[in-house]
Amino acid sequence: MNTSVASPTWLRVAVHSLRTATTVAALTLLVGFGAVSNVSSMRPADPAPRVDMSSxxxxxxxxxxxxxxxxxxxxxxxxxxxxxxxxxxxxxxxxxxxxxxxxxxxxxxxxxxxxxxxxxxxx
Structure with missing residues (x-):
């Protein structure tokens, strides 16, 4: 008989799912922080000079x-x-x-x- 104890399949699936979800969450946060950093560092465009139509x-x-x-x-x-x-x-x-x-x-x-x-x- 086999005396080695195999881990249950559901446990392996749960660990793999948790690891995948953590990786996806970390990558999403990394991309999100990068986008926020780029947006916050952008200077607003200088407003175009307005033409006074009553001049x-x-x-x-x-x-x-x-x-x-x-x-x-x-x-x-x-x-x-x-x-x-x-x-x-x-x-x-x-x-x-x-x-x-x-x-x-x-x-x-x-x-x-x-x-x-x-x-x-x-x-």
Whole structure:
């Protein structure tokens, strides 16, 4: 007869399950602490300079060129745009250039899209 005492199967399964669960928990904590460390060390982005839509020259430019900061209906095609250049200048440009700024092909910030001066303004 075999005199060696074999451990019961349920005990081996329990020990193996406990060891696996401990390993998974430790790895999860390690990844979690790493993620928290990375997130906490990130600097918040500097807020973009806000354009004061009630400022004199910009307000006048927007009114004269029938501009909108939110866009127009789908059937209305803008002809111009107002952009802010990287050096801070505000310019009235073609819609194509404004789109290039919006899509990131040209540096700057799109401020508004415009329909251009109205025909009643003599242009």
């Amino acid at each position: 004199g020259p910009l307000d006048a430019m927007m009114e004269q060129n029938r501009c909108s900061v939110t866009g127009f209906d789908r059937d209305v095609v803008p002809t111009q745009a107002i952009v802010r250049t990287p050096d801070g200048a505000t310019e009235l440009v073609s819609f194509d250039r404004g789109w290039a700024v919006f899509s990131g092909e040209i540096a700057g910030e799109l401020v508004a899209v415009c329909l251009g001066p109205s025909e009643r303004d003599g242009l």
